[in-house]
Amino acid sequence: MGKWLKCNQGVGVILTSLFTALLIYIELSPWAHRKLRDGFTLGFFPAVAVGLSIFFSLIIIFDSRRREVLQGLEPFTFTSALSAVLAVVVSWLYFSLMRRIGFLIVTPFFLLLAMFALGAQSWRNTLLVAVFMTVIVYGIFRVMGIELPLGILSGVLPF
């Protein structure tokens, strides 16, 4: 079962199910049946696109390459999926804190955390890179006329 899920056929079945659920959602949504002045319904184009996605997912299930095991999925485990989601959550957390506390304060901590999580070893070099890059990026954006959130430093810094 595990191996089947990692071959094209397994992936095709999962994709077909997802797109079918999406098509059902569109068909059940009241807005999709609203008719426009030119005769089209609002849901026509989204439904056509999802219909095409279902069609090509079905081809993946039945074509000659259906038994091919995907190289990208071979080392993929539950931990990999969890790591990807965690990375996105941490990124969102960084963004939220950056807006409240300020880019210049939060970014070095985010960079330090991420660099150590990925295996950086030298404390001194990592800290230097994190602080240096934060200041450089802030400076570049400022020169470009783009304001990054200063947060609690907004009344403290002279610029």
Added chain:
Amino acid sequence: MFQPEAIIEALHMVVSWSVLYWLVVGVVIGVGVGAMPGLTAATGVAIMLPLTFTMSTAAALGLLIGLYKGAVYGGSISAISFATPGTPEAAATIYDGHKLMRMGQGRKAALMALYASITGDTLSDLITIGLAPALALVALKFGPTERFWLVVLACTLLGALSGAHPAKGMLSAALGIFIGTVGTDPVGMVSRMTFGLWWLQDGIHLIPMMIGVFAIARMLEGAIELLRKRGVARKVKESISTALMKSGPGLTFKEYIRTWKEMLIGLFVGSFAGMLPGLGATVGAFLSYSVAKQVSPKKQIGSGVLEGVAAAESGNNATVGPTLIPLLAFGIPGSSTAALIGGALMLQGATPSPRMFELYPAVVYSLFIILLAGNFVNLGVGRVFAGFYARLGQLPRQILIPLIFMMAIIGSYAFRGNPYDVVVMLACGLVGYGMRILRIPDAPLVITFLITPMMEANLRRALLINRGDWFQALFHSPLAIGLLIACIVLTFLAIRFEVSKRLSTVAPKVTQKNS
């Protein structure tokens, strides 16, 4: 189509210190992006795209085109110096380039890569400048029906030729069309497909989507690979100082001229691969390399000769200009990076369409001037800083990945100050990561996303003109029928002869022959 006053206006736009400055910055960053394994031209352009909205059109084009050209060349630096291609399109350069380096002729190989890149790039830019206006003239004769079929043909080609599995390419294209329908209906101006989220009423914006797919997805993949292989340190033992510094033997003019045939092969094969939606620089480089190998068996390409470097590098850089031809003539990008440049033009208010030459001639001519000027800047930067970039290519990914994450987050937020753009960017990053591990190509998704409004608007316009008669709207002209037949025939041929699979296996075949 030749408009002297537009050329003068374009010269006014381009000839300024600000544009030159951004062009140099673009090339400097681009060569660095190319030299760093794991980063591609598309990632670099996606990250820099939000910065361009405060610039003038010419400066924005200078930055992005400089970056694109620099990145495609920059990949060769790490390919030659430590047998790791900085970008996928430089993979073909390893075979001869790295062998030359091991023979103590690294500097010669690096210079050959630079000169072949510039030669292929400059000549293909001239092809672009000659061909794009002619095709635009043809495009002007198209009505809504023909434009609709042209977009369908582009989607078909993209799907059928991208990646090794046509069904996955087509699925990616269909998914791009679906994402393109999220937001507001382009004719009725009523919101649709928003999943009940008010902030999706304006649709999914190009910038967060592209940053998500091209930067976050790749960085997620890199980060997870790094976590898996933690502790297994990759040691680069080659001495870069002997390879690219001034101590090694340089390239003579005679040696450069000797490779004219390979550079010419690279020019034509690369230009063709660039023009056709779905192929791109990697296929251009490998096809040129394998064609050159077959045309000149006596030169023993693959054994560490300059001709191999010339064919591969001329082939990949020759795609840069021509990839913009379908964008300028029909409003359809030829590659993911061309889609990003199209996105930058949209940010500047010059939306690519078949009427691009008519509506924004000065922008088009300034793009042509920047294409040519970028080659000289690329030559200068590559000539002076190759050694520095070879060292930069060894920057640990533990440092690089968090930096790209940070740039992606602030880039997608800063350009509109909308926090939901960051949500969209991260979500697109997850979708893109999923596509990467499922081996579904991302280029068709992004390109069809960009051209879906054009496809939908043209179909609906055709129906309005023909009073709702579908048959008349779709098949009223011989050209429309011809385009439909081309769609069917090309799809049949691509699937029957497994064109995409053959193209994607050119690389392993070349590797086997060389081993």
